[in-house]
Amino acid sequence: xxxxxxxxxxxxxxxxxxxxxxxxxxxxxxxxxxxxxxxxxxxxxxxxxxxxxxxxxxxxxxxxxxxxxxxxxxxxxxxxxxxxxxxxxxxxxxxxxxxxxxxxxxxxxxxxxxxxxxxxxxxxxxxxxxxxxxxxxxxxxxxxxxxxxxxxxxxx
Numbered sequence: 001x002x003x004x005x006x007x008x009x010x011x012x013x014x015x016x017x018x019x020x021x022x023x024x025x026x027x028x029x030x031x032x033x034x035x036x037x038x039x040x041x042x043x044x045x046x047x048x049x050x051x052x053x054x055x056x057x058x059x060x061x062x063x064x065x066x067x068x069x070x071x072x073x074x075x076x077x078x079x080x081x082x083x084x085x086x087x088x089x090x091x092x093x094x095x096x097x098x099x100x101x102x103x104x105x106x107x108x109x110x111x112x113x114x115x116x117x118x119x120x121x122x123x124x125x126x127x128x129x130x131x132x133x134x135x136x137x138x139x140x141x142x143x144x145x146x147x148x149x150x151x152x153x154x155x156x
Contacts, residue, residue: 019072019073020071020072022072022076023070023072023075024069024075024076024078024079025079026063026065026069026079028061028062028063029061029092030061031060031061031062032092034095035092035093035094035095036060036091036092036094036095037051037060037091037092037094038091040094040095041094041147043143044143046139047139047140047143050132050136050139050140051091051140053129053130054118054119054130054131054132054140055091055118055119056091057123057127057130058081058082058085058086058119058123059085059086059088059089059090059091060086060090060091060092061090061092061093062092065078066126068126081120081122081123089105089108089109099152099154100151102147102151103147103151103152104148106144106145106147106151107144107145107148109140109144110141110144110145110148113132113140113141113144116137119131119132
C-alpha cells in the first residue's frame with residue numbers, strides 16, 4: 001500500500017512540475033491614456049485612487065501580476081479571471097464604448113458594488129488594498145451613478 005501511495009505522489013509531483021511549462025500570457029496591451037476611463041470621466045482624486053486599487057488590476061490593461069501568477073494551475077485561474085473581467089468591462093478602452101454602453105457599464109458598476117459582488121472576495125483576500133470600507137463603497141456607487149446620468153444626458 002505505501003508503494004502505491006508513493007508512486008501516486010510522485011506522479012502528482014511530476015504532473016505539477018510539467019504544468020509549470022504552460023504559462024499564461026502576462027503581456028498587457030499598450031495603454032492609450034486618452035482612451036482610458038480616468039482621462040475621459042475625470043474622477044475626483046479619491047475615486048481615482050479607489051478605482052486603481054480595487055478595479056484596475058482586472059478591468060484594465062494595467063494588470064500587475066503578483067508572484068503567484070507564475071505557479072500553475074493558479075496562474076490559469078487568474079489569467080481566466082482577468083480575460084473575463086476585461087471582456088466584461090475594460091477601463092483602458094472606455095473611449096470605444098458609445099454613450100449608451102458607457103451609461104450601462106457605469107450602472108452595472110454601481111450595482112455590482114451595491115450587491116457586494118465587486119471587488120471579488122477571492123481578489124481582496126490576497127489584495128488587502130482593494131478592500132473597500134462602506135464609505136468608500138458608497139462613494140464609488142454614487143460616483144458611478146453620476147457617470148451613468150452624465151452619459152445618458154450626453155454631458156462630458
